[in-house]
Amino acid sequence: MSRIDGSLALQDVVKRFGNTEVVHGVSFDVADGEFVVFVGPSGCGKSTLLRMICGLESVTEGEVRIGGERVNDLPAARRGLALVFQSYALYPHMSVYQNMAFGLENLGMPKTEIQARVGEAARMLRLEEYLQRKPTALSGGQRQRVAIGRAIVREPRIFLFDEPLSNLDAELRVGMRAELVDLHRRLGTTMIYVTHDQVEAMTMADKIVVLRAGRVEQVGLPLELYNNPCNRFVAGFIGSPRMNFLEGRVVDGVIELPGLGVVRTRARLPAGGTPISIGIRPEHIHAGHQADNNLTGAVAGVEQLGGLSYVRLAGPDITIQIPGQTRLAAGAATPIHFPAGAIHVFDADGLTLPRQTP
């Protein structure tokens, strides 16, 4: 049997509810077998985008292609996709087995085939003991697995996940994250995963689509987004704790941070006097002064995690990540150094300024 093409392409997709446009011309491609994560703050349109892909929401303008075929007018059931809902949306009156079998029965599949597929999925998801139970008799993690099982048995071209882990507790979430990545490796099917949690995006994705207010901000590999964010929003959204930002202006080829000093960067800077901002990740700031790019701040608070520590400075408002444990205490003045290569520079519109070619 030849594998079904599970590639996806969105072209200038627009969604309007009445007069309100919530998705403004989104375009990107997903290759067959890729694990793509849509990430963005709540209200950025990522769930709407997902619902348009699976057919629960109509596409106002633009084109959605699955396996090269335009599916705008194809009903959800005939797109060959499976969706795992945030709320799981299990049928409460059906047993686990019936929940998984329902979609196959609708396709008119023979009983023996249904039994084989449900049995296989149940084995894969360790649900065999629970097949006769109702969803109410299951824990949150088990219900989540039933919802995934219901998707698996249909052998879809693309799996769609709508914030599937947000109803689980923190420990279970880490476990399910690994299970989903493992599932993707075994099935090799295209997966599209929506989340507002950038840690989930970074840890699971082959490719991340960062969305804000109905627009794609950046598409790329997780580390690409981390290392080379294309604008201030992506820079702030990816990475935890978030990037530190400081406002300044260009003076004589360096950046003056009013009241703090000057820093040199590798960015190609605009003409003198232009207001710009710089960003630097907490883990890239060094404690102690070096030859240049030195600042001094007063410690406002310290979070000791054992293996590493976060030091919050006041004036400038900066968080520093220090490996290991620290003896810094609130009130102490501490010298810090910004390595020139770790500084991101953004123009007044928040776009990243390119680096100088060496």
Added chain:
Amino acid sequence: MIGTIASQAAGRLYAAVMNLPERPMRWAQGHLPDGRLGWLFVGPNLAIFAVFTFLPIIVDFYYAGTGGTNLLPTERPWVGLENFASLLACKDYFEPNSCVRDQFWYAIWNTVKFVALQVALMLAFSLVTALVLNRKIIGRGFFRAAFFYPVLLSPVVVALIWKWVLQRDGVLNAAFVGAGLQPVEWLLSARSAFGWTVFVSIWAHMGFYTLILLAGLQAIPADIYEAAAMDAAPPLRVFRRITLPLLMPSVLVVLVLGLIRAVQIFDEVYVLTGGGPGSATTYLVEFIYNTGFSAQVRQYGLAAAASLLLAGVLLVLTLIQLRGMRAKGSSRG
């Protein structure tokens, strides 16, 4: 100046009234044993219940065991189960003419027919109405109100409205004549009168049951329907496999409440047809009323016995409903 004096006086008066129970309550708290104070509060209500509910029940039991036509209990001879025996004495229960109390059995069979037809049709109509009103249709708010409106009317008003429509020179016949047709004696033929009693009682009560079913429909989460759409379930199958099972607790409530109310049917029909023509629309409660209070010979004992039999049926239905409600509560929990 006068204003402040007046308001002060009003304040004093208010305080005095509100403090009136102070002394008796202190006395009661001091003298009643712990945990008994509650009786003082439910007492008045309990007394009303005792006089108008519990006492009549006891009296009903007593009257069911006595005969004669005298209203005074002391003047009534004790006959034991004779009233029940005469009600139940029958050669063939399906043939009321072979029974000692043929009117009772006519009433029973009328009621059985009425209940079966009325409840089945009302359930079907209110389910369809609820399904339609649950969709995004134009004027949904108006239709929801319109279907519920008859529930707010008194049964007698309902009957008078329909009498005005259905009587010989009523609205419906006026329309018939206007359209060049012969007027029809809607309430004077046995079958048509029976049909209209079913229709009118459905019209009057349907809104209430529609509301219950509508609430049940809206309690079904939308994402379950989306999951069904992803599962490629055709509409009829969604209704049969998803909507209906999830609506079942509400359907059960409607079924049992509808049954209880249908068995109790009296006022609308009494005003609309008076039980006629003949005894074609005489239902059980009307038989009891006629036997005890409106016939020339007032057989209180027989009416009391019949009402106890009816109470037995209603008790069974109520127990089924309670059990259904409990099952609903536990499955949601």
